[in-house]
Amino acid sequence: xxIVFAGTPDFARAALAALADAGHEVPLVLTQPDRPxxxxxxxxxxxxxxxxxxxxxxxxxxxxxxxxxKWPDEAAAAQEALAAAAPDLMVVAAYGLILPAWTLAxxxxxxxxxxxxxxxxxxxxxxxxxxxxxxxxxxxxxLMQMEAGLDxxxxxxxxxxxxxxxxxxxxxxxxxxxxxxxxxxxALPDLHAGRLAATPQPADGVTYAAKIEKAEAPIDWTRxxxxxxxxxxxxxxFPGCTFRLGDEVLKxxxxxxVEGRGAPGEVIAADGNRIVVACGQGAVELxxxxxxxxxxxxxxxxxxxxxxxxxxxxxxxxx
Numbered sequence: 001x002x003i004v005f006a007g008t009p010d011f012a013r014a015a016l017a018a019l020a021d022a023g024h025e026v027p028l029v030l031t032q033p034d035r036p037x038x039x040x041x042x043x044x045x046x047x048x049x050x051x052x053x054x055x056x057x058x059x060x061x062x063x064x065x066x067x068x069x070k071w072p073d074e075a076a077a078a079q080e081a082l083a084a085a086a087p088d089l090m091v092v093a094a095y096g097l098i099l100p101a102w103t104l105a106x107x108x109x110x111x112x113x114x115x116x117x118x119x120x121x122x123x124x125x126x127x128x129x130x131x132x133x134x135x136x137x138x139x140x141x142x143l144m145q146m147e148a149g150l151d152x153x154x155x156x157x158x159x160x161x162x163x164x165x166x167x168x169x170x171x172x173x174x175x176x177x178x179x180x181x182x183x184x185x186x187a188l189p190d191l192h193a194g195r196l197a198a199t200p201q202p203a204d205g206v207t208y209a210a211k212i213e214k215a216e217a218p219i220d221w222t223r224x225x226x227x228x229x230x231x232x233x234x235x236x237x238f239p240g241c242t243f244r245l246g247d248e249v250l251k252x253x254x255x256x257x258v259e260g261r262g263a264p265g266e267v268i269a270a271d272g273n274r275i276v277v278a279c280g281q282g283a284v285e286l287x288x289x290x291x292x293x294x295x296x297x298x299x300x301x302x303x304x305x306x307x308x309x310x311x312x313x314x315x316x317x318x319x
Contacts, residue, residue, distance in 0.1 A: 001192050004087040004107065005048070006030040011177045012093035013047040015114055018181035019091065024188065026057050028085040030078065032096050033061045066100050082106055088192070091184065092146060104146055109191065111146040113153070114180040116173075118160055119144060120201045122209040123151035128176065129169045130209035132234035135226070138162050139172070141180045143187055145198050150208075154198035157187045168236040214239045215319035221265035225257045225282030240290075244315040245308070253296050254288035267312040273300045275308055 002025045005016050012031075020026055029052040034043040045053075052059050060081045062074035069075060079102065082090075087107040092099065093114040104111050117127035119142040124130075131139040140160035145153040159179060163172065190196040217239040219228060232241045232255050240251045243265075260276050260283030262268040268283060269276035275286040289302045297305075 001025070001088045001188065002027055002086060003188075004028045004030065004082060004085050004090045005052075005093075006090060006095040006097075006099075007048045007093040008032040008046045008096050009094050010047045011116065011173060011180070012095070012114075013051045014177040014181040015091065015093045015184055016048055016051050018185050020055050020057075022185045022188075026052075026055075027087070028081055029057050029059045030082075030095065030097075031059060031061055033063055062097075065097055065103055067102070079103075089188075093180065099146060101148065104148070112156065112184075112191070113144045113146045113151070114184055115142045115144055115151055116140075116176045116180065117209070118142060118158060119151060119155060120204075120206040122207055124209040125211040127209040128172050129212050129234040130207075132163060132167060132169060132172065133230050135230055136163055139176070141176055141183050143180075143183060152201065154200050156191060156196055156198055157183055159183050166233075168233045170237050212238065217242045218317045218319055219243045219252065219314075220316055221277070221314065222280040225279040225284045228279055228284055229255050229257050242317050244317040245306075245312070249292060249317045251290040251296075252286055252288070253290060255284040255286055258283050258285045263313070265314045265316070267308050267310055267314065270303075270308045270310050270312070272303050272307065275299055275303065277314055 003019060005019060005026055007016060008031050029048060031046045031048040034045050036042060037044040049059050060078050062078040063071045065075050065078055067075045089109040090107045090111040092111055099111060117131060118140045122130050138160045140158060142155050143157040144155050147153040161175060161179060187196060217235065219241050232252055235241050236253055242249050242251050258276055260268050260278055262278030264278060264280050266278045267275060268278050276283050277286060287299055288296055289299065290296045291306065
């Protein structure tokens with residue numbers, strides 16, 4: 001089967017590699033334009049572009065696919081390349097661009113999206129993070145037929161995985177990326193042969209996973225301890241959770257819920273190996289922290305460089 005692939009980050013790279021390894025013909029890859037990154041802010045290719053070029057697959061990087069949009073010449077060139085590729089199917093995974101109607105209609109079998117949630121829960125941009133933040137017991141992968149709505153299409157295949165108490169967005173991302181790649185390869189033969197039936201999404205249980213913003217990083221100590229602990233895991237590795245100590249903004253990368261009472265943001269226990277902070281309800285023990293320009297450190301190592309005393313008040317930095 002000829003499959004055009006559209007994706008950008010590591011989550012998508014795993015699916016592209018699985019497609020190629022399974023022997024499917026990939027005549028073309030679409031990915032986002034190179035972006036500046038790192039201290040030198042040099043242009044960096046996406047993980048999907050790196051994977052595609054390593055396998056000798058042509059890559060197209062339009063800034064938009066809208067023929068009536070801001071970059072119509074790039075969209076028209078992408079349309080020409082897609083038509084020349086003559087795909088049976090387009091597989092989309094975390095591409096980052098909206099697919100217009102002409103794109104959805106071009107492949108013979110349409111466009112299949114690998115979505116990292118159990119639809120219809122967590123449609124949208126950040127399903128992995130929002131599932132952890134909300135305290136969901138499980139999440140998963142949904143293979144979905146794409147249509148004009150935001151993640152509203154019928155489902156081809158679904159698989160779930162529990163969200164463990166230590167899962168972060170990073171660990172869950174990697175597990176779901178592997179699951180999505182495996183589920184895709186397993187479903188394609190039945191989809192190609194017409195043996196796979198699409199199931200409409202349930203009308204109930206729809207939620208939306210808004211994009212993660214840097215402005216969400218500051219910790220609101222008036223929230224409950226479980227809420228703060230989940231947000232710390234959900235925002236690892238981006239954007240992290242921050243708090244202010246005096247004039248310095250610090251990052252909290254790992255915490256656990258413990259018993260304790262005090263004013264929100266107050267350090268209620270500190271002995272060099274343990275720091276406990278009161279929340280709006282309950283308390284959290286700080287386990288891994290980072291100073292500006294420094295490395296992530298376990299609490300004992302962190303406290304040797306910046307000891308905290310009981311009674312210290314931690315503040316919420318400005319977004």
